[in-house]
Amino acid sequence: MSASVYIHWFRQDLRLNDNPAFLQASELGCVLPIYIFDDINAGEYAMGSASRVWLHHSLTSLSESLGGMLSCYRGDASAIFEELISRFDVRGVCWNRCYEPWRIARDTGIKKMLGEKDIPVYSYNGSLLWEPWDIVKSDSSPYRVFTPYYNKGCLQYEPPRMPVTKTDKAHFEKDNASKTIDELSLLPTIRWDKKMVLHWKMGELGAQNRLKTFLHEGLNSYIGGRDMPGKCSVSRLSPHLHFGEISPHQIWHAAQAVSTGTVEKLHIEGFCRELGWREFSYNQLYFNPELPKKNIRxxxxxxxxxxxxxxxxxxxxxxxxxxxxxxxxxxxxxxxxxxxxxxxxxxxxxxxxxxxxxxxxxxxxxxxxxxxxxxxxxxxxxxxxxxxxxxxxxxxxxxxxxxxxxxxxxxxxxxxxxxxxxxxxxxxxxxxxxxxxxxxxxxxxxxxxxxxxxxxxxxxxxxxxxxxxxxxxx
Ligand SMILES: Cc1cc2nc3c(=O)[nH]c(=O)nc-3n(C[C@H](O)[C@H](O)[C@H](O)COP(=O)(O)OP(=O)(O)OC[C@H]3O[C@@H](n4cnc5c(N)ncnc54)[C@H](O)[C@@H]3O)c2cc1C
Structure with a gap:
């Protein structure tokens, strides 16, 4: 049996800053940071070709930030956990919650399996400003219209938590039996991706730089400008947000902190409202797991x-x-x-x-x-x-x-x-x-x-x- 470890399972939180579950793992003890490319449980929602390309670069960047200590796997996450438990003295598993129906089902199963082995799971909210189940109408039913959802539901609820700071004290274990990022085979065999990636800087630093650029150059023309595709008035943060290279909390508070002297309140509120639309999508999916398939009407x-x-x-x-x-x-x-x-x-x-x-x-x-x-x-x-x-x-x-x-x-x-x-x-x-x-x-x-x-x-x-x-x- 090798070292005692706390696993931090990176999923849609490929960053070190404002990562509550990663912070918890780092504070508990020696961290085994892992990523599992689980195209088994995902079924028909396995990542598309472009997403896999992004993931490859994002993992590369994350692994560099971890000093090469990220352990990667491909396959059924439950089986991989069973296998890790047989080789490591796993004291606990930390993750930030995911909200897609297939991930909820899978994570629930893994949590049960870990519980049966007396391994605690520490789960956090790392990717939504408000938990879907917290924003419901007074009769506990989900909102069906965005404006009351946002104005009465979200804005009247507790404000989004402040970003958590990262610890510098973390120490890591690496699994020598894990795969390299290349071995995950995320890049296409015919390399159509080479020109596409030049438009982006994947990874946590790229996301932070994108946010800074937007706050300086785009936010002050967001309302009005956000509808003009030829203008640089939108943030283009969506892929960074999807992979969790940046959290919505970091974006929300950075936008709120911009001096209203230079950027009118109107633009800041309008931009944060769009983050609200993202929340509304997650709220809809949570309460209607069939959203990707079935007409709601x-x-x-x-x-x-x-x-x-x-x-x-x-x-x-x-x-x-x-x-x-x-x-x-x-x-x-x-x-x-x-x-x-x-x-x-x-x-x-x-x-x-x-x-x-x-x-x-x-x-x-x-x-x-x-x-x-x-x-x-x-x-x-x-x-x-x-x-x-x-x-x-x-x-x-x-x-x-x-x-x-x-x-x-x-x-x-x-x-x-x-x-x-x-x-x-x-x-x-x-x-x-x-x-x-x-x-x-x-x-x-x-x-x-x-x-x-x-x-x-x-x-x-x-x-x-x-x-x-x-x-x-x-
Ligand atoms: C048919 C269709 C499919 C879409 N598919 C996706 C998708 O797969 N992934 C995705 O992230 N967005 C999707 N959107 C929503 C939206 O188009 C993108 O989020 C937005 O264009 C991202 O650009 P941005 O980061 O520059 O947005 P900004 O205007 O800078 O907004 C900031 C953030 O707010 C959120 N946001 C903005 N507009 C919306 C919106 N209408 N709905 C939900 N969230 C929003 C995004 O997270 C975005 O990054 C889709 C919209 C339509 C109409």
Missing amino acids: PMFDDFPWESNDAQIEAWQRGETGIPLIDAGMRELWQTGYMHNRVRMVVGSFLVKNLRMHWHHGERWFWDCLFDADLANNSAGWQWVTGSGIDAAPYFRIFNPVLQSKKFDPNADYILKYLPVLTRLPVEHIHAPYEAPQDVLRNAGIVLGEDYPHPIVDLATSRKRALEIYSSLSS
């Missing part, structure tokens, strides 16, 4: 969804002939991220103009997003469809051309991802198919060759979607 179960592989592929590849849609899908493909406004517009286009089931979009985002997150992604797709809790009504169909003219008036965002349209006068970039032939010719564009014809007529498809919707609701 059952009337959508009868919707006659279309099935057209060519159209789905055109949407995925950013070849729909509608520039804002194509720019968004290419941003996703090239950077592993898509601006929130554009997520809403490409989602509406898929579900309403093309009338494809939202599962197609949810799965594609799951595979391509660096911030792919079960709670936010499921809630986001149900919101876009109108099938979810406090969702956009189905009849509110975004017109991608009007959205583009309003939120990307100079086409800065579109041209970044569709440089082929550069020579078109700006007023025609939003809908090249409406440009006169001589304008297209002068810009060197042949529709169908240099840039696609639209795969669907926006007005007709909108009308058809509304007809179907009213037949369902009547």
Whole structure:
């Protein structure tokens, strides 16, 4: 039997600062810090391709911060714990809670198994500002509308706890039988990821730097700016938050601490409110574990969804002939991220103009997003469809051309991802198919060759979607 250890199980908390469970393990004694890539219990929610790439880099960074003492494993977490217990004198296991239904089920089983062996589990809240079960209505039922959830539920509850400081006294044990990060095989065999990662700095330090940059350069134009995909007004913290390289508590308190002399209260409150939307997604998932699969509004179960592989592929590849849609899908493909406004517009286009089931979009985002997150992604797709809790009504169909003219008036965002349209006068970039032939010719564009014809007529498809919707609701 080797040394007596307290295991800290890193999961969605890949950081050393403001990590309550890691702090507890460090204070209890010698820490065996572990990460388990558990694609067995995850089932169909095993990490998508982009997430695995992020994870590889994030673990590399974490391992460096731990002086190379991180022990990694791949497989069923319960079996790995059984095996660790047979080789180490495990005095306790510390973790920060996860909220996805499959993780809750798995962790409950592991906690029971450890309890039967008299090994205590110390669990903490490391990734939500408020526990889902704490924010409920006065009759203990979950909120179904965001504004009262946030204003009456969250803001009237205790304020988010202050970040905890990290200890410098921790000492570690490493399992020589563990895998290296490379042996987890997270990177793709065909290396499509190399350019994508250049847009990001994964890891705790990268997350802290991103926050600092945003607080200095983005926060003061957040309200208004957050809807403009061509501006640098959003934080792009979502993948860092998803992997727990930074906690929402650190972000919340850093934003609140910005002097309101330089940044109006309006922007700070607006930004924190978006963190509230993240909380609301987790609240929805906690109380509706079927959120990733099942329409919350059952009337959508009868919707006659279309099935057209060519159209789905055109949407995925950013070849729909509608520039804002194509720019968004290419941003996703090239950077592993898509601006929130554009997520809403490409989602509406898929579900309403093309009338494809939202599962197609949810799965594609799951595979391509660096911030792919079960709670936010499921809630986001149900919101876009109108099938979810406090969702956009189905009849509110975004017109991608009007959205583009309003939120990307100079086409800065579109041209970044569709440089082929550069020579078109700006007023025609939003809908090249409406440009006169001589304008297209002068810009060197042949529709169908240099840039696609639209795969669907926006007005007709909108009308058809509304007809179907009213037949369902009547
Ligand atoms: C169809 C669809 C799918 C989505 N899938 C995901 C996903 O898989 N993972 C994910 O993290 N977000 C998802 N979102 C929510 C949102 O688009 C992203 O959180 C946001 O774009 C992240 O960018 P940011 O960090 O610059 O946001 P900022 O505007 O800087 O906001 C700060 C943080 O607040 C949270 N936040 C902001 N907007 C939202 C929102 N609408 N819903 C929930 N949380 C929000 C995020 O954690 C974000 O990092 C989805 C939205 C839609 C419409």
